[in-house]
Amino acid sequence: MNVERGLVERARSEDAALEALVAAMWPQAFRLAASILRDRGLAEDVAQDACAAIVRSLPALKNPGAFPAWFYKIVVRHALSEGRRRRPAEPLEALQRRCVNDPSDFLALEEAMASLTPLARAVVLLHYYAGFSSVEIGESTQLPASTVRFHLMLARRALRKALSATRAPDLLAEARDNV
């Protein structure tokens, strides 16, 4: 997430900076929530709640440099909380535009992600998208790091399985090499 430290600091006291920060973080919040919940309406609601929680708690954030990690944690926690309560109503395809670069990877990944639980999706996103370690993911999801690593292992397995059934042989081979 590309948010300047200075913007985070200014957002604590300046209205205009706060609005700029919300505008900057909103797309990421929505996309993360949508990827975990697979429901556009629900994702919008959860992303709004998460952003509101961030705005509310911003003055308490001690280190503005830690904003990206803090942001991911809050969004994922909100999405998981809602995901435990609700089931998806809209397939993820409806959330996405047509992929222009590599449709096979994209479709394979979509299938793989669809086969995962919301918690496993959150673990995958935090690891591969946000770059979190298993310990950091554990803090976000309130799970022990060992459990996170277990979920990650299962998710990788599901990703590889789904990828093997689609047109991504090079990716599959690389995944095998990496086991």
Place this chain on the structure above:
Amino acid sequence: MFSNLRIAGAIQAMLENIEAPPAPIHAIRERASQAPQPARTRRFFLPAAAAVAALVVIAPLVAPGFTQNIEAEIESILRWTPPPPPPKSVEAAIRATTGDLADAQRRVDFTIVPPAGLPSGAVREKIATTPTAVYSKITHSWSVGNPAVYFVYRRARGDTFSLLADRVDPRQGPPSKYVFLDQGRRNGHEVLERHENFAWRNGDQVMNAVAGEGLSAAEIRAIRAAMHGVPFPGVWPPQTGTIEKQYRLP
């Protein structure tokens, strides 16, 4: 490492391809100015008496440290000692099979009376038949029991609910009056929420439904009435033979 990088790249591309609506800045600021909503966390529901045992059944499937912590905490809440985990052979047999009503009827030895009087707009999503894991409190051993049938429905508003049909077995004892919803952890402790459990008889079938998981208690009563189901008596007749406790995978 390269495959991890490739997966990371694909995931990033997948996310970037999700179109986000315009940022609702005013709505967010309005929500931020309100008091935070209480956490609405609900993981899964477990029949009251089977709560710990079901976790034991699941235990081999998830990280040992995590389940042991939950088991210990739920054990302390319910003041009940769970049975040991089932052997691998029993675990391997607990697999759901989906199909239509005729498929399910072929797999069970009781006459299936399908749900009726469902909430308007509810459509059947699937029928799954799953063998049960049975733990005998007399022999202290696990075995594979008769299959049960899950009817899963999706409501017009998007959420789902399920009803579980099983064979009436007097050895099971009276149905639980309540089940517990696991609300996740609060202040470092597992929180269980009590919900009303309904069970009624149609011939040799017992149907189970939990209030609060996509269905209200009133809606469950309407289903029971439409099925002409007979509620179980509060007092159970004296037992003969082995008393068993049956646990199912969620």
